[in-house]
Each structure stands twice: as C-alpha cells, then as structure tokens.
Amino acid sequence: MTLKKTQPDKDKLNQIVTDARRSQELREQSYRGQALKLYPWVCGRCAREFTHKNLAELTVHHKNHNHDDNPSDGSNWELLCLYCHDNEHSRYEETRFGSSIASKSSSPAATHNPFADLKALMSNKK
Numbered sequence: 001m002t003l004k005k006t007q008p009d010k011d012k013l014n015q016i017v018t019d020a021r022r023s024q025e026l027r028e029q030s031y032r033g034q035a036l037k038l039y040p041w042v043c044g045r046c047a048r049e050f051t052h053k054n055l056a057e058l059t060v061h062h063k064n065h066n067h068d069d070n071p072s073d074g075s076n077w078e079l080l081c082l083y084c085h086d087n088e089h090s091r092y093e094e095t096r097f098g099s100s101i102a103s104k105s106s107s108p109a110a111t112h113n114p115f116a117d118l119k120a121l122m123s124n125k126k
Contacts, residue, residue, distance in 0.1 A: 031070045031077065035060045038074040045084035059085045065092060 041050040041058060050058045061080045062069060069076045080088060 032060045034072065035074055035077045035079060039077075039079050042079065043081040043084055044078040045080055045088070048081050050081075057082050061085050061088060 041055065042048065043058065058079055058081060061078050063076050063078055066076070
C-alpha cells in the first residue's frame, strides 16, 4: 500500500500568510506595538531585559493611569514587566481608595494579655 503525498493548498497557505501579516500590522499600530518600537525591551522599574521569547511578559503602563491618553510620542507610556506593573497598580489603588493596612495601624493596640499571669499559674501547679 502506497501513501499519496498531498500537495498543500497554495491558496490556503497564501491566505494564512496574508492574515498573519495583517495581524502583525494591526499589532504594530496599537499603542503596545508603538511603545515596543520606541523603547528598549527593559522593565522601567526592575531593569529586567526581554527578548522575543518572553516579550509577552512586558506590558505598557500608562503613567497617568488614563488608558485613552495615547500620544504617538509615547510620553504617557512606560514598559514594565508583569510583576512591576501589578505592583504599580496595587500602589495606585491603595493611595486612591485607602489601604486596609493603614486603617489597621490607626486602630488602638490590644490591651488584653492572655499570658499576664502565666508565671503564677505555673508556680501553683508545683
């Protein structure tokens, strides 16, 4: 029994290549694509360097937190790794809405000490 080699459908392959090129053009027109062209692939906070292999972990951060403010010169953008970007937004939310940690520190300290009379209790057992 012989196996027939099937010829790839050239029209289908051309369509795949055309779609891939169109997708790349759209990505390059996005603010992320523009920022990746403008700035070196380095996190602006921790200075971690990125390559094509791990570029998905590099994000565009809007400095003024307005995602609709996308000047073509990139003045509102900075490249941050996933971790630094998450940390930046956490800090922003804490300052914006108040930190639960800060509210806990302003509460009065505990006055009850459950081990205050422990030594006397231990000496009574002997």
